[in-house]
Amino acid sequence: MTAYDVLIVGAGHGGAQAAIALRQQKFAGSIAIVGDEPDPPYERPPLSKEYLSGDKSFERLLIRPVAFWAERDVALLLGRRVTTMDPVAHTVATDTGETLGYRHLIWATGGAPRRLVCSGHDLVGVHTVRTRADADRMRAEMAGVAGAVVIGGGYIGLEAAAVLAKAGKRVIVLEALDRVLARVAGEPLSRFYEAEHRAHGVEVRLEARVACIEERDGYVAGVRLADGEVLACEMVVVGIGIQPAVAPLLAAGADGDNGVAVDGRCRTSLVDVFAIGDCALHANGFADGAAIRLESVQNATDQAAVVAKALTGMPVDYDAVPWFWSHQYDLKLQTVGLSIGYDRLVVRGSPAARSFSVVYLKGGAVIALDCVNATRDYVQGRRLVVERSVVDPAALADAATPLKELAG
Ligand code: FAD
Numbered sequence: 001m002t003a004y005d006v007l008i009v010g011a012g013h014g015g016a017q018a019a020i021a022l023r024q025q026k027f028a029g030s031i032a033i034v035g036d037e038p039d040p041p042y043e044r045p046p047l048s049k050e051y052l053s054g055d056k057s058f059e060r061l062l063i064r065p066v067a068f069w070a071e072r073d074v075a076l077l078l079g080r081r082v083t084t085m086d087p088v089a090h091t092v093a094t095d096t097g098e099t100l101g102y103r104h105l106i107w108a109t110g111g112a113p114r115r116l117v118c119s120g121h122d123l124v125g126v127h128t129v130r131t132r133a134d135a136d137r138m139r140a141e142m143a144g145v146a147g148a149v150v151i152g153g154g155y156i157g158l159e160a161a162a163v164l165a166k167a168g169k170r171v172i173v174l175e176a177l178d179r180v181l182a183r184v185a186g187e188p189l190s191r192f193y194e195a196e197h198r199a200h201g202v203e204v205r206l207e208a209r210v211a212c213i214e215e216r217d218g219y220v221a222g223v224r225l226a227d228g229e230v231l232a233c234e235m236v237v238v239g240i241g242i243q244p245a246v247a248p249l250l251a252a253g254a255d256g257d258n259g260v261a262v263d264g265r266c267r268t269s270l271v272d273v274f275a276i277g278d279c280a281l282h283a284n285g286f287a288d289g290a291a292i293r294l295e296s297v298q299n300a301t302d303q304a305a306v307v308a309k310a311l312t313g314m315p316v317d318y319d320a321v322p323w324f325w326s327h328q329y330d331l332k333l334q335t336v337g338l339s340i341g342y343d344r345l346v347v348r349g350s351p352a353a354r355s356f357s358v359v360y361l362k363g364g365a366v367i368a369l370d371c372v373n374a375t376r377d378y379v380q381g382r383r384l385v386v387e388r389s390v391v392d393p394a395a396l397a398d399a400a401t402p403l404k405e406l407a408g
Contacts (some may be wrong), residue, residue, distance in 0.1 A: 001101055004032045005030045008031065008033040009109055010036075010109040014110070018106050020063075021305045022308045022312070024308070025309065033069075038079045047130070051294045052160065054139065061132075082200070084248050090102050090105075106276060108300070109277075111278050112133075116210065118213065124220065126213060129237065146170060146234060148161075149231050150172070150237045158181070158200075161328075162200070162202075162329050164328070170201075172204075172205060172233070179191065186345045186370070198316060212235075244278060246279050255269040261281045266280060276303035278295045279293070286367070292338075301316065321382060321386055334378040337360070337369060339370070342362050342367060343362055345361065346359045349399040355374050356371075366381070380407075
């Protein structure tokens with residue numbers, strides 16, 4: 001059995017950044033990353049954007065060039081999945097029959113896309129977008145597709161819809177709630193994106209209920225709605241969230257449920273086991289301490305840094321400011337903070353001019369901003385979020401006043 005000082009499970013964003021940060025902190029012990037995908041760590045965000053559209057090659061998605069890992073003495077054990085772990089023996093077992101030992105384990109497995117449960121959910125032509133393989137399958141089929149139905153009006157679904165619409169496909173977005181982006185953004189942002197997609201020829205259907213996927217000769221032929229209407233299409237993209245990939249950890253006794261519970265230093269309830277990224281359920285100060293999972297590059301990177309510091313004798317608590325982005329058409333959305341629990345919002349700038357920000361307030365304090373083609377607000381608004389500045393809403397609404405002039 002090979003044992004490592006640090007064994008990282010998951011060769012995605014968090015796993016890669018943990019190894020990079022450890023070496024940056026001069027960690028001299030052995031490091032291995034076990035990953036179930038065949039590729040070295042790569043960035044996922046372009047999978048629903050520039051990679052899906054063919055504007056970016058896979059090589060440009062790599063988090064580090066292939067040679068980097070050997071140069072930094074980080075073993076990449078790819079194409080194998082950790083199926084069980086033994087927290088007492090400090091070992092994990094893989095689906096290829098190996099047992100690997102660890103002194104410290106970092107669990108960075110992200111999540112698996114939620115799938116539909118109705119009939120037809122597994123037909124050829126039904127896609128999720130989580131891995132390179134997913135995006136490659138979609139790209140390979142796209143040429144033969146005239147119509148596509150996107151199920152789920154969250155960021156990934158809307159980004160995929162934008163790529164498909166730009167490629168000249170007939171696109172319908174089905175959203176179960178009464179507005180797109182309902183779980184992550186305020187109504188002005190939802191209505192803006194709904195209108196943008198419509199302006200690009202996308203049909204957006206709200207409060208839509210999917211009954212099943214219709215089949216013809218083993219392929220997708222359409223989506224049947226609960227009221228019996230069938231929307232003919234050759235491709236279905238399902239973007240309805242993820243299920244954190246934590247089963248082996250929970251089976252080994254780690255606390256958690258929707259994710260694995262971690263403390264302020266990303267430690268799970270199992271000795272010497274950390275968890276980071278999309279799968280880590282943590283108390284977030286920007287959500288008033290509520291236990292949440294964040295699905296963002298920022299969170300994966302910053303939690304990786306927290307673990308690297310803990311393992312190199314410089315422990316710090318995780319308190320990074322959340323930020324996120326989304327690209328659709330020529331719209332660049334940048335968000336900072338978390339809008340969870342806001343009680344008031346202010347629109348600053350002009351949605352009609354396609355450059356504006358939504359500022360979220362709670363108890364009078366700024367807690368988050370969603371900035372559309374408004375990078376200056378995004379950069380300057382960060383301080384308002386960090387300081388939870390109490391600002392007059394009328395001043396926030398005045399786009400002529402730079403946000404930096406409103407900071408305490
Ligand atoms: P991942 O990067 O998903 O890595 C986890 C890895 O672990 C995967 O390779 C997985 O296959 C592997 N794995 C799982 N279980 C096991 C196991 N048992 N054994 C071995 N390996 C395992 N974030 C942004 O901030 N901005 C964006 O615009 C944005 N766009 C996105 C678009 C798409 C299409 C997707 C899918 C994500 C996007 N995200 C975006 C989210 C961001 O990519 C994730 O938050 C980030 O990748 C999380 O890193 P992670 O390490 O937690 O998980």
